[in-house]
Amino acid sequence: MAKKPSFRIGKVTIRQLRPGTHELRWSDPVERRDVKRRVYGALSDAKKSAEHINLLIHQGKGYLPGRKVAPTLKQGFAEWLRLSSMREETKRDTAFVIGRFLRWAESNYPGVSDWSLIRPKMVQEMILFLKREGKAFDTQRLYLRPVLGAWRYVRENYGESVPPVPRITLKRPPREEISILHPVEVHSLLAWLKDHARHLWSIGTLQATCGLRMWEAAFLRKSDIDFELGTVTVTKTPYHEPKNRNSYRTLPIPVEAMKAIEQTLSHARVCSLSEVFLSPTGRVWNRTSLASAWRRALERASRDLGNPRLLGIPPRKLRGFFATSASRLGASDRVLKRYLGHAQGDILGEHYRAVDLAELREVSSRMESWRSLISGTESGNIPETGFRGKALSL
16 A cells, blocks of 8 residues: 655654544654654644644754643733733732743743743842842742742642752841831821821821831721721722731721821812722822822932931831830730721731730820820830931821
8 A cells, every 4th residue: 555645843743644633743752752643624724733832942952742741831821811810900910920031031041931931040140139139038938938839839740841940049148137216206207297298197107106007007998997996907909908807807906007097088178988098189099199198208308307218117117116106105016907908927926815905905095195105104115226316296
């Protein structure tokens, strides 16, 4: 019987067995054995399959029917991110970091097109690049986590075509002293904000006297505030999702903070049906607008108050001021953790030790007298700061 005529596309041979059925043959570079596969359909379909297999052979990956082919770097990251349980806000931040890594990889390793070609040295080179740029430890960690996370996901789902995930650890820098503003500085800053940047005054007050995270404070809604009980509730809103499950909480707050909220609502030029705090343009805050507003305000406050420390300690550190002050005023660490929305860190706190509203109110009650720490009349005298700006009255 005469042998059917055949032709080649690269390293793949195509032979028609009968109308509508073609046989493809090639040598797999991974398994190092000859492989054949039948393709049903028109000749054009067989040619497309042959072109795809030929491309994989030239990339050194080969192709075996039934063997999963690794996705491209971009596809693997996108699939991992889509299926992850991150908050939408965290997904956006992670996508930004992934985009920067992909651009770096394309520039430094242009031949690495998919996850089968990725190697540990690429990640190590990236870390060295970040170090040379002077990036902080936390920045290095933020770049490393999505790369290893996506790599692990692709390896689990696409098998042996993807190299094993390497064990790469970052060396932590020496522990630094916790930097926070001291009571006299916070007192003066809040007074300055009230007079010159009222749109940030109430937010800053909630951060400093209640320990709310910046976004927890900025995205409070009117429905989250109980003026009769003197509480605020941190929960998911259309603009913000709490950091983790411990961040969902209802807190009694000091009278000072509640009055700041009331004054913000009563003096507002533009009112929202749901939001408490709006930007000077009458819009809901976003990451960029709030960060820019704080930066401009602290630059001015630093000049007016003669205190350059205001530029070196970011506004999110007002939460650190709260934690330190509440502890120095006698709040227990276990109750303070719950107030801040932190995990308790042990089985007792996680499963058995309940913390009720009355105990949380003890924290807010102690913070009513946080200004007593200015003169050191409570435990834990405040160390010398070198700041000699005038303490403005509130």
